[in-house]
Amino acid sequence: MSEPLLSVENLKTQFFTEDGTVRAVDGISFDVYEGEIVGLVGESGAGKSVATSSLLRLVDSPGEIVGGEITFKGETIFGLEEGADGEPRPRDEMLSEEEMREQIRGREIAIIFQDPMESLNPVFTVGGQLREFIEINRDLSADEAKEEAIEMLREVGIPAPESRYDEYPHQFSGGMRQRVLIAMALACQPDLIIADEPTTALDVTVEGQILEMVTDLQEKYDTSFIWVTHDMSVVAEICDRVNVMYLGEIIEHSEVDDLFYDTKHPYTQALLDSMPRPDETVHELDPIKGVMPEAINPPSGCRFHSRCPDAREVCREVHPEARNLAADGEPKHSAACVKYDAFEVGYDESRPIETEATGGFSAGLTETEAEE
Amino acid sequence: MGLLRYTLWRLAQSIPVLIGIITITFFLANQIPGDPVEIMLGPTPAQEQVEAIQARYGLDRPAHERFLTYLSGVASGDLGHSIYYDRPVLEMILLRLPVTLYLTVSAFLFAIVTAIPLGVISAKRRNKPADHVSRIVSLIGVSTPSFWIGLMLIIIFAFYLGWFPARGLPLPWADPADIRGAETQLQVIRTSLHHLAMPMVALGTLQMAQITRIERSSMVESLQGEYVKLARAYGVSESKIVRKHAFQVAQLPVITIIGLGLSTALGGAVLTETVFEIQGMGRLIITAINNQDYELIMGTTFMFGVAFVVGVIVTDVAYAYIDPRVAYGDE
Numbered sequence: 001m002s003e004p005l006l007s008v009e010n011l012k013t014q015f016f017t018e019d020g021t022v023r024a025v026d027g028i029s030f031d032v033y034e035g036e037i038v039g040l041v042g043e044s045g046a047g048k049s050v051a052t053s054s055l056l057r058l059v060d061s062p063g064e065i066v067g068g069e070i071t072f073k074g075e076t077i078f079g080l081e082e083g084a085d086g087e088p089r090p091r092d093e094m095l096s097e098e099e100m101r102e103q104i105r106g107r108e109i110a111i112i113f114q115d116p117m118e119s120l121n122p123v124f125t126v127g128g129q130l131r132e133f134i135e136i137n138r139d140l141s142a143d144e145a146k147e148e149a150i151e152m153l154r155e156v157g158i159p160a161p162e163s164r165y166d167e168y169p170h171q172f173s174g175g176m177r178q179r180v181l182i183a184m185a186l187a188c189q190p191d192l193i194i195a196d197e198p199t200t201a202l203d204v205t206v207e208g209q210i211l212e213m214v215t216d217l218q219e220k221y222d223t224s225f226i227w228v229t230h231d232m233s234v235v236a237e238i239c240d241r242v243n244v245m246y247l248g249e250i251i252e253h254s255e256v257d258d259l260f261y262d263t264k265h266p267y268t269q270a271l272l273d274s275m276p277r278p279d280e281t282v283h284e285l286d287p288i289k290g291v292m293p294e295a296i297n298p299p300s301g302c303r304f305h306s307r308c309p310d311a312r313e314v315c316r317e318v319h320p321e322a323r324n325l326a327a328d329g330e331p332k333h334s335a336a337c338v339k340y341d342a343f344e345v346g347y348d349e350s351r352p353i354e355t356e357a358t359g360g361f362s363a364g365l366t367e368t369e370a371e372e
Numbered sequence: 373m374g375l376l377r378y379t380l381w382r383l384a385q386s387i388p389v390l391i392g393i394i395t396i397t398f399f400l401a402n403q404i405p406g407d408p409v410e411i412m413l414g415p416t417p418a419q420e421q422v423e424a425i426q427a428r429y430g431l432d433r434p435a436h437e438r439f440l441t442y443l444s445g446v447a448s449g450d451l452g453h454s455i456y457y458d459r460p461v462l463e464m465i466l467l468r469l470p471v472t473l474y475l476t477v478s479a480f481l482f483a484i485v486t487a488i489p490l491g492v493i494s495a496k497r498r499n500k501p502a503d504h505v506s507r508i509v510s511l512i513g514v515s516t517p518s519f520w521i522g523l524m525l526i527i528i529f530a531f532y533l534g535w536f537p538a539r540g541l542p543l544p545w546a547d548p549a550d551i552r553g554a555e556t557q558l559q560v561i562r563t564s565l566h567h568l569a570m571p572m573v574a575l576g577t578l579q580m581a582q583i584t585r586i587e588r589s590s591m592v593e594s595l596q597g598e599y600v601k602l603a604r605a606y607g608v609s610e611s612k613i614v615r616k617h618a619f620q621v622a623q624l625p626v627i628t629i630i631g632l633g634l635s636t637a638l639g640g641a642v643l644t645e646t647v648f649e650i651q652g653m654g655r656l657i658i659t660a661i662n663n664q665d666y667e668l669i670m671g672t673t674f675m676f677g678v679a680f681v682v683g684v685i686v687t688d689v690a691y692a693y694i695d696p697r698v699a700y701g702d703e
Contacts, residue, residue, distance in 0.1 A: 058604055106606035113605075118598035123620045123695060133606040168696040181602075188606065 003074075004031035005224050006055070006109075006192055011068035011078075013047075013054045022296045024050040024063065026248035032192060037218065037225040039235045039256070041271070042245035045292055048228045049114075051245070052194045054078075055226075056109060057100050073191070077104065106137040110185035114197035114228075116177035120169035126180050127153070127165030130187060137188040152187040153180070157213060175206035182210070186217060196228045211237055232275050236260060244268050247303040248295055250322060254333035264325055264335035267304045270357075290356030302338065309357040310339055312350035318343075379689050386681045393677035394446060394670070398439050401669045404661075429455060429667075442670070451674065452667030456659065461671035464656060469675065471541055472652035475644065476637050478568055479576035484630065487580045491587025491626075496614055498592060506584060513581025518640045522574035522647035529570060541567045541650040575644045579633045586629045587622070594622035624695055631687025635680040 009029050015022040024047045032038045040048050053059050055070060057077060067088070070077040076094045083089035095104065113119045121129055130149040134140060140148060146165070153161035156179040169177060178198055185193045195214070199207040215238055218225060227239055235242055235256065242259045244252040244267065252265040263269045273286040290307040293299055299306050305315035320343055322336040338347045352358070409425045410417070426432040430441065445452060451461040487510075494506040530538035542551050544564040554560045594600065595618045603617045604610075642654030653672060660668035692698040 056605055058601070101607045101609065104607075105604070111602075111605045113598060113602060115598055119602045121597075121599035121603075121617055121621065122697060132608070136607050170697045184602075184606070 002033070005034050005073060006032040006226075007069075007071045008055070009069040009071075011051065011054060011065070011070060013050050013059055013063060013065045015063040017062060017296070020296050022294075023248050023298065024295055025054060026295075026298075027068070028243075028245070028248070028250045029068075030243050030250060030253065032224050032226060034191070034224055035222045036240040037215075037227050037238050039239035039242035040226055040228045040245060041230065041232065041235055041242060043230055043271075043288075043292055045247075045295070046245040047248040047295065048230075048245055049196055052111065052196050052226065052228055055194060056105055056111065057097075058105075072104065072108065075104075106133055106188045106190065108190050109192045109194065110137075110188050110190040111194040111196060112178075112181050112185050112198045114200050116174050116181055116198075116201060119181055120172075120177055122169055125166050125168055126172060127167075130165075130180065130184055133184050134187050137190075148187060149183075152183040155186070155217070156180070156183040157209075158183075175202055175210065178202060178206075178210060179213075182214065182217075186221060186223070189221070190223065192224045192226065194226045194228070197230070199234065200229070200231070207234075214238065232260075232271055244271070247292060247298050249303060249336065251304065251337070252335040253322065254326075254335075255331050258326075258331070258333050262333070264333065264340070265304075265337050266308045266310050266339075268335075270307075270309075288357075302336070305353075305355065307356050309355070310337075311355045311358070312339075312347055312352050314338055314345050314347055314350035316353065318345045320345075375689065375692060378692055379685070382685045382688055386685060389681055390674075390677065391443075394443060394674055395439070397670045397673045397677070398442060399435070401666050401673075402435055404664060404666075404669075429453070442667075446674070451671040454660070454665050454668040454671075456663040456665040456668060461667050464668065465653070465671055465675055468651060468653050468656045470543060471650060472638070472641050472645070472654065474543060475541060475568070475571055475575060475650065475652060476634070476641050478572045479637060480579060480630070480634070482572050482576040483579035483583055483633075487583035488587055488626070490580075491584045492591055492614065492619070494584070494588040495591030495595060503588075506588070510581040510584040510588075513577045514585065516577065517643075518574050518578055519643040519647050521577050522571065522644055525570045525574055526647070536570050537567050538570070539649045541571060541648065541652070571644050571648045571650060574647070575637060575640050578640065579630075579637055582629055582633060583626060586626050590622040590625045591618060594618040597621065620694065624691065627687055627690050627694065631683050631690070634683035634686070635676075638676055638679050 008031070010027045011025055011029070012023070012027055013025040015024055026047075028047075028051060030038065030040075040051065042048050050059065050063065054065050055077065057065065059065060065078055067080060069079045071079075076091060077100070079091040079094050080088040081091045120126065127146065127149055130152065131142065131145045134145040134148050134152075135142060138145070138148070150161045150165055153164065158164055158176060158179055164172075169180075172180065178201075181198065185195075199210055202210065211234065214225075217223075225238075227234070229235060239256045241255050242253065243250045244259070244265065246267050252259070252263075252268045254262075254264070259268065260272065263272060267288075270286075270288040274288055276285060288307060289309075293303070293306060299316075301314075301316040301319055302308070302311075303319075305311040308315065315338060318338055320336040320338045322334040323340075323342050324332050324334045325340055325342055326333040337343075338345050409422055409431065413421055413425065423432070430438055442452060449462065451465065453459070454461050454464055457464055490506045490510070494503045497503050525536075526538045529535045542560065542564050544561040545557075546560055546564070548554045548557060548560050551560050551563055554563050591614075595614070597618065599621070600613055600618050603613050608617065638653070641652060642657065644650070645652045645654035646658065653675065657669070657672040657676075659665070660672055
């Protein structure tokens with residue numbers, strides 16, 4: 001395979017709060033190749049949005065990227081080296097804030113935010129906002145940018161774009177606003193678009209239309225996407241490859257079909273089980289037991305063990321790094337679960353423990369907390 | 373509905389409010405203990421004198437009758453006759469109102485021009501030294517009465533340093549012949565501005581402090597908005613985000629405070645005019661009250677009411693102009 005467009009290596013983003021350090025993103029690695037849609041899936045609080053803002057170096061204080069490497073088309077978006085005093089410092093080739101703003105944000109990597117109702121500025125016209133971003137990122141004159149903006153509004157299915165250009169966001173429905181946000185991203189002609197749960201706030205029919213439109217436009221412009229979502233059905237519909245996140249870590253990664261038909265990680269399995277499926281009639285859905293622990297104080301060992309139906313003693317002690325479990329020659333399929341032989345930590349001999357998923361009060365969780 | 377029709381509609385809506393103001397002022401003024409005739413004629417007037425005066429000003433007639441006469445007078449632009457000055461109330465108001473407006477508007481310009489940059493800088497450098505300084509200044513400003521500031525300014529800059537005059541406020545368009553030491557119109561303007569400086573600061577400080585506080589908190593909120601995140605993600609420069617994207621949204625609460633401040637500033641002008649011996653509306657209303665000059669009390673109070681209503685309308689219209697979501701009331 002050719003060089004990846006975007007390469008993320010062991011990225012760590014932390015929030016320094018009064019209550020302690022929140023490890024929102026804790027060492028994730030993934031690649032995005034040209035022309036593909038990569039999914040980033042997980043529950044709320046898994047660190048998906050923090051991960052995506054880290055890619056643009058737009059993490060708000062008190063958050064900070066503390067480690068790892070982000071490379072985009074050979075440019076270092078983030079990278080540290082050891083300074084003379086032994087402290088890590090940004091590498092020389094790391095893009096400056098100004099270079100990020102002028103060369104990367106919007107121009108090379110655009111983002112579609114999840115809340116179409118709040119993301120547009122209420123006091124400026126929709127067209128004006130679109131035009132401004134096009135002007136900045138495509139070096140067009142105001143008139144050319146306006147033409148382009150109207151063209152883009154038409155492209156994303158806004159009826160009568162010439163007249164709607166001068167309307168304000170409150171005159172647009174939620175679905176229409178999301179189309180405008182998508183138009184913004186596409187209009188800047190970036191190589192990579194980060195879609196941060198763009199359809200979560202919309203109803204299902206609108207979501208369907210938008211997904212269809214995005215896949216069409218993606219083929220037309222051959223843009224790469226990182227599609228952030230918590231919705232497995234969206235993943236199934238549009239993604240080529242998927243990364244599943246849990247508590248700041250990527251715990252499973254595979255091609256989309258493998259994820260559904262050859263699920264490795266118990267968390268992914270639990271996510272899939274909690275979703276209604278047309279091919280299986282069940283009386284009751286099977287939600288994931290318990291709630292995701294706080295990232296400020298993650299469980300020891302495997303972070304999912306407190307909610308895992310397959311948890312054993314060893315899961316509490318060993319923190320698994322994701323490993324490739326696919327057979328030689330098969331596409332990469334990695335998971336971070338010690339129940340696979342590749343981990344060789346003695347899972348089979350270990351005693352099963354009671355967790356929220358196996359019923360009864362989680363003794364494991366309380367002990368975990370006592371240990372820290 | 374367009375902005376113009378909206379403005380006219382808001383003006384029309386204010387008519388019942390003004391009638392309400394007139395009614396309340398009229399009956400309240402009539403409840404003030406004491407008798408203007410007694411003040412005019414001294415402690416032991418002859419019965420004939422009292423009756424003659426009462427008949428002359430219509431004070432012998434019942435209150436509701438006088439009210440209707442007054443109301444129809446106001447409708448035709450006649451605010452009655454001042455007993456104390458022996459001149460029409462409207463004439464007195466037209467003489468004094470420009471002075472007060474000159475002072476109030478200047479104080480507001482001073483407040484806005486200083487407060488908005490101060491609030492924006494404060495919000496942008498949140499919890500940094502510049503923010504702390506601006507917050508302490510505005511806290512002191514909010515909690516210090518304007519007359520006290522006026523007195524301090526007089527003591528320091530007029531009495532000790534002698535930089536500014538402590539009394540009076542000539543209008544910049546006054547006739548040079550009326551102003552001592554001025555021969556040309558330019559000199560009149562200079563004298564006027566020289567006199568204006570201290571009362572303007574005294575009256576404007578409270579507004580400045582209030583606007584700074586609102587501007588700061590509103591900008592802080594706006595800078596955390598999703599649309600600011602969006603602008604950042606598309607490479608808009610930080611200074612343009614502050615100047616344009618965050619700023620315009622943040623001005624909505626600021627406009628409300630400025631609009632409401634216009635009416636409190638008129639109240640503050642009463643005290644400021646007293647401290648600096650300025651012959652404006654504030655002095656007029658105090659003279660009217662001290663002398664039981666009913667129609668002058670009503671007339672001046674009515675003018676303050678009008679000013680308040682105008683302030684509210686200006687606020688609403690400015691709001692509708694800036695925020696397209698204000699639907700001009702035709703939903």
